[in-house]
Amino acid sequence: MGSMTLVAALFLCLFAGALVVQAEDPYLFFEWNVTYGTIAPLGVPQQAILINGEFPGPKINCSSNNNIVVNVFNNLDEPFLLTWAGIQQRKNSWQDGTPGTMCPIQPGTNYTYRFQIKDQIGSYFYYPTTAMHRASGGIGGIRVNSRLLIPVPFDEPADDYTVIMGDWYNKGHKALKKLVDSGRSIGRPDGIQINGKSGKVGDQGEPLFTMEPGKTYRYRFCNVGMKTSLNFKLQGHTMKLVELEGSHTVQNLYDSLDLHVGQCLSVLVTAKKEAKEYYFVASSRFTKKPMTSVAIISYTNGKGPASPELPAPPPENSQGIAWSLNQFRSFRWNLTASAARPNPQGSYHYGKINITRTIKIVNSRNNVNDKLRYAINGVSHVDPNTPLKLAEYFGVAEKVFKYDTIVDEPTAESEKMITLATNVVNATFRNFVEIIFENHEKTIQTWHLDGYSFFAVGIEPGKWNPDKRNNYNLLDAVSRHTIQVYPNSWAAIMTTLDNAGMWNLRSEMGERFYLGQQLYVSVLSPARSLRDEYNIPDNTPLCGIVKGMPLLHPYTI
Template identity: 40%
Template sequence: MGSASRVGSSSYDYSFKVLLIGDSAVGKSSLLLSFISNSNSIHDLSPTIGVDFKIKFFTVAGKRLKLTIWDTAGQERFGTVISSYYRGAHGIILVYDVTRRETFTNLIDIWAKEVELYSTNHDSIKILVGNKVDKESERAVSKEEGMALAQQHRCLFLECSAKTRENVQQCFNDLSLKILDVPGLREKGSLAVRRQNQKQLYETSQRGFVAPQLKHAICAILVLPFLVTTATSADIFLDWHVSIDFNLKPVSSDQPVITINGMFPGPLINATTNDNIHVNVFNGLDDPLLFTWNGIQQRLDSWQDGVSGTNCPIPAGWNWTYDFLVKDQIGTFSYFPSINFLKAGGGFGPIRDIRYRLSTANALPPDWMLINGKRPYMNNFSVSYESINVTQGKTYLLRISNVGTTWSFNFRIQNHQMVLVETEGSYVNQIELESLDVHVGQSYSVLVTANEDAADYYIVASPKVSNATDNSTLVGVAVLHYDNSTTPAKGSLPSGPDPFDVQFSINQAKSIRWNLTTGAARPNPQGTFNVSNVTISETFILNASVATIDGLSRYTVNNVSYLTPDTPLKLADYFSNGTGVYELDAFSKNSSNAKAVSGVFVASALHKGWTEIVLKNSLDMIDTWHLDGYSFFVVGMGEGEWSLESRLTYNLYDPVGRSSVQVYPGGWSAVYVYPDNPGMWNLRSQNLQSWYLGEELYVRVYDADPNPAKEKPPPPNLLLCGKYEPPAPTPAPSVSPTPSAPSSNACNLHKTRYLIAMITTVICFFYIGVH
């Protein structure tokens, strides 16, 4: 649990799901480990928390099998976690400890009944396994009793020892052979393989190289670096336990943070182009949870996007696995919680105050700028600060991400130049910079050479459009430390550009252009590397502003404040073509509504028709827009009103491809996007408050071809909620309480989540990675 493993791709004839169930400490995890590792050295293991799984390829009866084996927690408190994992199981192993009679009795009273209640494959094969026969002198359950119970429930039966590996292989062999004997199960296992083969046929042979492990993790959420390599694609399995930590308090003594596996900043995903990533998220919060993958395109699979319009939330106490492919992408990306205002890290604060401030749509400036989750260097209240060690004469790659909630910042290093090389998966023409503006949701890679005298130097991130002073908590300060330095950083912080000089920022943004000579994955179709000759099929003109709706201030797009429905749009699209949940193109995508309203804004985009999106900003702050599922071409931006003549200023030769673009106050930005990725995709403000209060819409890209090679079907572990939420099963009187159904109050959550909001309004994070 909590570790990542890489499993190489392998061909196979059938794919089966197997579930291990039984009381805690009967040896389920040891049995699984003994089978997976072929090890004779199995020691006492700590109890499984929730659900773990492993994959094993092996051959039986001349058939190559892929077994995905789920190891469930036996503790009663995790009953609500494991119930969903009965779905689709081909085989179930019921394990008891021959030295503990109560574990045998519970198979009858609890586990066998739970199988009947929750198993969706009614012809699934069951095997009763008595473990720990190596402790014969302590036996409390006879072999004859086990055989009788197995016969009563029409199960296979054997006894084994996970410790000595006696009969361990036979257990899985017997189970697999019996599954193969059942035509319905065999057909389902074959179907899973056919789906996998269809996916592999779709994938290209492009590869990427694994980025070296970065020495500095990001704050609050996490960064996924992807760089091009020649390595073979693989599967990466991750377990994430999300919880609130009351000991880590980076901002103040009364504000804990949300952690992943106890980490703040969160863990790093190190992946290779075309890797398959499996993230099993255990929600230890008191509230529903979703993660979205900022910049990962989720090719043909918006089911994995992790926003309110595509996924039902993971209920408190449940876990759910994201399975997605990093298709033809390189670079630095991020992930974060996408609902309930959890993005910036969580914490407790004055509930009434935050409710009032959110409802008025007034700007909520952060109170701190943290670098890698740490307070500014030399701040009087700092417990620790971020220090990056370098060796004189060497060159380092720094990855800089703004994973904050509100403000853009200017990044600079005292007495050191930076060479910009990459942004959000695109290599750029290398330009030398003294400072770099990084807007909310954006990521960059720069080269820095340690070519100064051995000393310590300031690393500074100061907010844009702000009068923050050198000693302000709104200025993030870290240290670049030469490994033979004895001289601390001193003096004034290095000055940056005037934070109110918008033209400086625009000119710098326009100078960031795509490197057309460097080999890399590219988002545009059929190998064309500029957009000078494309034909635009349609134009979106989207204006962000603030309006009063029903007495409350709301952020709007074209005078429509997005209202999150109870049922995810993608779910409604799949089951009923959206009926009863949204109306496609009910609001204009190129002009503002006459009256400010709240509504479910879903706009259609022509599949494989080039689309121009003009983003206008009527707000008094820098806004940043992001489109899930795509990398778009930033062809232009400027101050003032956009007009048709503005197209004459577009850069159509080498516009950079990225997924987030800034829009300056009173200004505009224009992007070209090629909608070749079918699905339901979120187009939103990256400013958390604006997004939370309605500045978003969804873009539906529809391909009428039902071929799963064109768009993937729903995943087997699909969560249902809203109008498609299944009724909770009624358990037998002696069965453990039925797990609570997933929450379907998405619309209310969009309005009423305040408990963990306070820290999100007072922190602005950004990330530095280095290698």
């Protein structure tokens, strides 16, 4: 081969290699140190869980299809896990960060999460799933931007702000865990934190955020609390809802918005009022004892403090649901907006798909051996020592749990008696399922399903029956991953089980989750192929009865 031919061949090889590198989606790398630290969200110094010394923890700012690599060092004195609420983890429940899928990160060790934000946009957050850690921090925001070539249905804002808020307990996670382990409830929270702080009218301090007159800003709000629904508003300003849990919405204007535990949304706010300070207000909903916290939003070069007269609460008493229910019904999917792909959100006609399975979920509470427990269809979930996903992978599931502990249609008796068991539902890959959440209690519930988005097609007072399907929104219900269920009410969702893995369906209320109000949905692909599910990561820690076992032959196609 002549020298010029050899040079040309080498150039072609290098050029082809460059194309391969460029074709791979970008990687974002994070290193997080999880430690204890002293903070005072409500003015009372207490031990909290910090990530890189911060609460809220570091934000993940990424774009659709980015590969995320997070190396987590556990410097606590307890095992620790993080889950990525709402991030669908396509084909990768190995990295879901729940006790049913992963062994916890032991004290003094580290674990590297690797996952891809596949075909998603929107506002999310991460938080701990071990013990009662969520009550003391370890929480931060996740922002997933659209790829540059995918149009967004609004102009680019002047800035993008994240607000991590929720109820807060001064006791700390260890004291709360002792309470629930002894059989008691954690009781009422002590207040509301907004990005790690709590304020009241008249306080002086640094503004939460600053806005320049005439410009429009995007605010992402997440309710990361333990049990309390919130209503929030920005004094004197209207908010345009543009995104809800990863879906672009019809852009309605609101003076205030309800946000339930585990939920995130984003709004646009235009700074078109007098240049001064204004209060951002977060208030409790559906509680006997009201709680309110404020933070300052300031105009640049603004003159004058915020008015001490706060906006009025929603026009009903704290126990009423009518106003909040009507607001839920006003949330609509924007059928003309692109999603994380060029095709419009409305191109998926979910209302025309036949339902293959209906599962009714009824939440309940009762005492078992004189200790408080929460249940789904009469079964209160208990995590085994061996994660369920690993038990399936190594072929020892029958030694760890039984499938279908609950039935799809619970009886009235299942509310009265609670059984402690590992709760796993065996589901069929790619079935289109309807899940009914029926709440017979006097407190509001919020439910979340890992690994999926679902269509929230209906919420109504009373009990569900098949005739209620006539009232479903089968056209433009928002695709999301949490759903609230009001007291003595029901909610219905629909989804296609097309994401193989072991996925957690849980109450987003921290106490209820810890005391058993959760289950796992096992979705196995018959093909056992890389087209349906990724191989187990090489760095997967093993525990329980699978500790020390060699990894099996991986999928090759």
